[in-house]
Amino acid sequence: MKLVRYGAKGAEKPGILDDEGQVRDLSAHVSDIAGDCLTRRCLAALRALDPATLPLVAGSPQRDLRLGACVGQVGKFLAVGLNYADHAAESGMDVPAEPILFTKWTSCIAGPDDDLPLPPDSTATDWEVELGIVIGDGGSHIAPERAADHIAGYCVINDISERDWQLRRGGTWDKGKGHDGFGPIGPWLVTADDIPDPRALRLWLEVDGHRFQDGTTATMVFGPEEIVSYVSRFTTLHPGDVIATGTPPGVGMGQKPPVYLKQGQVMRLGIDGLGQQQQKVV
Template structure:
């Protein structure tokens, strides 16, 4: 099942993608793709629906029908750093012994085709294709063996980052991670049952048609069940929380010479089975 949110910014409605790639309206069934809708009971109720009985929404998703972030009301946007060995190498940092946790502010969340804004004063705005894990069943101190029972599904995330803010402006990485528009999320939330092997999902990212990142979840250092369990040792996980699991090599900081976004570029990215994003880079307002 592919769940989504469509419509104008700030007024998105819940929907699902049918077998023909058309959007079906869920607003008569649930208020949003958020909270309790993402718990097992909520997803089971949506699975039981016949999409053909739901109202058809006019327009083509990601063409003449805007999609918002595929999860509404995200409570926590948790990110994992340096979770691919080859990305750690290109960043000149050691492979972590434990997952590195940082945050993106939820005000950074935008739709999968919304513009990415280069912040005022930015000199090193970068890209990162990442697999997002969406929490369904809440929990604390979750056993790794039980972790996937707490996952509602997966989505594509671009962990846009300003490296100068992140690394040179004192304090934690968060300064360079949570700027407005730095969290394109979607196009859809794909439920766990649709993914044949979460450890073999291809990932890619292009800038102006040039392939910059190519990777696979096969090379994650810390796998998804471990990340869910690990994060839950430090905070309760709630329905609708998102964990962004790290990026493969090929980011701008790792290029020779280093390459960054300044405005005017088109960034496209995707993950097998989860869809793709396409965003224009523009100066901040």
């Protein structure tokens, strides 16, 4: 099941993709793809619907129909750093013994194809294609063997990062991670039952047609269930919380010499089974 939020920025409505890839409106059944809508009980009710009986939304998604972030009203946007051994190597950092956690402020969340405004004075804005986890049923101190029960589904995330502010301005990484537009999410939320093995997904990213990242979630240090269990030791997870799980090698910082985003460039990125994004730097 692929769930979407469609329409103008700030006024998105809930929808579901039908077998033809068209959006069907879910407004009569849920107010948003958010919060308690993402619990196992609510997802089961949505799964029982026949999309063909729902109102057809005019336009083709990601063409003449804008999609917003596939999750609304996100309470926490968390992320894991250096979660691919080969990315840690290109960053000149050790593979972590435990997940490195940081936050992306929820104000950075954007639609999958929204323009990326380059922050004033930015000199090192970078890209990171990542598998995103969306929490369904919440909880704390979740046992690893039960963590899958708390995952509503998966999505594509571009963990955009300003490296100078992330690494050279003191304090935590958050300064370089949460600027407006730095968290495109979507195009759709694919429920966990449609992703049999989240550690067997190819993910890639291109800038102006040049492929910089081309990896697989098989090289993750910590898998989705480990991450959910670990994070829940430090904060209570709620329905609709989002966790970005790290990126494979090929980021701009890892190029020799480093390559960073410039105005007018276009990023394209995607993950097998989870769709694609495109952002123009403005």
